[in-house]
Amino acid sequence: SAIRSPISSFTPREMSDDDIERSISDYARAASLAQGAGYDGVEIMGAEGYLINQFLAPRANQRTDAWGGSPANRMRFAVEVMQRVRRQTSARFIVAYRISMLDLVEGGCTWGEVVALAHAMQDAGATMINPYVGWHEARIPTIATLVPRAAFVPLTARLKRELRIPVVASNRINDPAVAEAILARGDADMISMARPLLADPEFVRKAAAGRADEINTCIACNQACLDQAFSGGQTTCLVNPRACRETEVRVERARRRRRVAVVGAGPAGLACAVTAAERGHDVVLYEAASAIGGQFNLARRIPGKEEFQHTLRYFARRLEVTGVELRLGRPVAADELAAGGHEHVVLATGVTPRWPDIGGIDHPSVVSYADLIAGRVTAGHRVAIIGAGGIGFDVAEMLTHADPEGDTPLERFAAAWGIDLGVRVRGGLVPARDAVSPREVWLLQRKPTRLGQGLGKTTGWIRRAILERKGVHMLGGVRYERVDDAGVHIVVGDEPRVIPADTVVVCAGQQSRTELLEPLRQRGIDLSVIGGALKAGELDAMRAIDDGVRVAIGL
Structure with a gap:
């Protein structure tokens, strides 16, 4: 129907009968071409709010002809696509159908309609059914890191009990033990990963x-x-x-084995050390802290980012497997590096929190994000956060986090986001029942733009939604005056304001730690600088790990 999607700038025209017939023929021709090109099969996309899914759901299909209205009419397009594909491909050719078993939008399908469609696809010749959840325009996270592992497999198992053909499990399955447990329970016949x-x-x-x-x-x-x-x-x-x-x-074997020192065991240093060792170099990794991880050790403490600990588990194992010599628990000096016989030194010393030039920044209520996240200090009931970049959002999420009711991570996740796991209502949406924040939090930034604009394209909306739901006060265009016993004195436009705060958390960026750079240069040591030590800015683990790998392959 001629209904604009919330994530599109354009309103489509309603498809004519000729448009529909041409589209069905195009699906069949594409499958035939794939078989002719040597592929073993195709998957027909009937989920995520794409065309077939739009025909199925009253949200997007408000037609009154033979392609809309009743469930059977709304299902007709999907069925005819499968039938036509089957007629134009061989019996041995695999034709999977990706079904939306939980739309997570208003006006989505009911569970009864999902089951009826699955039966129809089975009867029309589908080789297997691959269930999925959520439209792209849904305001419910389905694949982000805060989604519990294998969150929607119980629904997959429920659908599998209705069918004779194989059913696939997908969505947030990233561990072989989790995948094996799904198969062992009989919840699915196959696992899909991307x-x-x-x-x-x-x-x-x-x-x-x-x-x-x-x-x-x-x-x-x-x-x-x-x-x-x-x-x-x-x-x-x-x-x-x-x-x-x-x-x-x-990553290829080095022509000549070199003795390499990497200083700093954050993401950049870890990636560099293991990659250099894989190439055959003799690597020593120095870390002043008592454990590897750097900024990832902070990230993994943020609710919903617990998965980050597995990156550190991976690197810890790779250090063992590749034979990197790890020296933890004390800083290393330039003289020690110079005397160590290292042919190359890589500085991956990371960052330190930047302290803005604000009056009263040394007030006892002011703490750094690093101390707060690490648990070295505790926040009071009223908190003002200076800086609304990624770390500012992390801190706000941590300070406002409280688990809603539920015995399992999945039940708590569903309660917080308003998911009807039983699909008792059309589309699977119910009122959210999130827990109340234990604190009153203000998130402040100098820029007059909307807070969170620099967050990830596919996850930024999730993080803003969490803070909005927790009642976080988000304020941009702030000029900081001072901090004192009354709180944070600011000016917004021409209006002076005081944010009452028991704790003021500084999340105003970072500075590179480069204390070793000049001493090493003065000693004539061949060196590279990577990660936060090279460029602090907004912390960027993607760039840091990429830096580490690329420097290592150049040694």
Whole structure:
């Protein structure tokens, strides 16, 4: 129907009968061409709010002819596509159908309609059914890192009990143990993965060999894959910058073994150390802290970002496997590096929080984001956050987090976002029942623009929605005057205001830590600088890990 999608700038015209017939023929011709080109099968996309899904849901299909109205009429387009594809391909050719089992939009399908469609696809000759959840325009996260692993598999299992043909499980399945448990329970016949294979193309081989601890786990951040794809960039992977660049970023045996020191075991230093060791170099990794991780050790403490710990688990194992010598728990000096016989030193010393020039910034109520996230200080009931970049949002989410009612992570997630896991209502949406924030939080920024504009394209809306739901006061265009016992004195436009705060958290950016740079240069040591030590700005783990890998392959 001629209804504009919320994520589109254009209102479509209603398809004519000729348009519909031509589209059905195009599906069938495309499948036939794929078979002729040597493919074993195709998957017909009937989910995520694309054309077939639009015919199925009253939200987008308000036609009154033979293609709309009743469930049977709304299902007709999907059925005729499958039938036509089957007539133009061989019996052995695989034709999967991706079905939307939970639309997560108003005016979506009912569970009864989903089951009826699955039966119709089975009868029309589908080889298998691949269930999915959510339209692109849905305001419910389905694949981001805060979504529990295998969150929607219970619905997949429910659909599987209705069918004779194989059913596939997908959505946030990034661990072989989780996948194996799904199959062992009989919840699905197959597992579908996409992003986990960008993170580690050796996923299946490692799992089969009993080396699951060596898998580079997808953390569902979307930063380098979906965000790049939807922004016109080159798709890759934050934790594996070689993804989609395998011919460009080649990790090959070094012509000559060198002794290399890497200073700093954050994401950049870890990536550099293990890559250099894989190439055959003798690598020593120095870290002043008692554990590896750097900024990832802070990120993994943010509610919804717990997956980040698996990147550190992966790197810890790779350090062992590649034979990197790890020296933890004390800073290393330039003299020690010079005396260590290192032919090359890589500075990956990261960043330190930047303190803005504001009166009273040394007030006892003022703390750094690093101290707060690490648990070295505790915030009061009223909190003002100076700086609304990614870290400012992290801090706001952590300070306002409280679990809603529910016995499992899935139940709590569904309650917080208003998901009807039983699909008792059309589209699967119910009123959200999130827990109340334990604090009153103000998130402030100097820029007059909307807060969170620099967040990820596919996840920024989620983070803004969380803070809005928690009642966080978000204020832009702020000029900071001073901090004192009354709180944070600001000016917005021409209006002076005081934000009462027991705690003021500084999230005003970072500065590169380069204390070793000049001493090493003075000693004539061959060196490289990577990650936050090279460029602080807004913390960028994607760039940091990419830096580490690229410097290592150049050694």
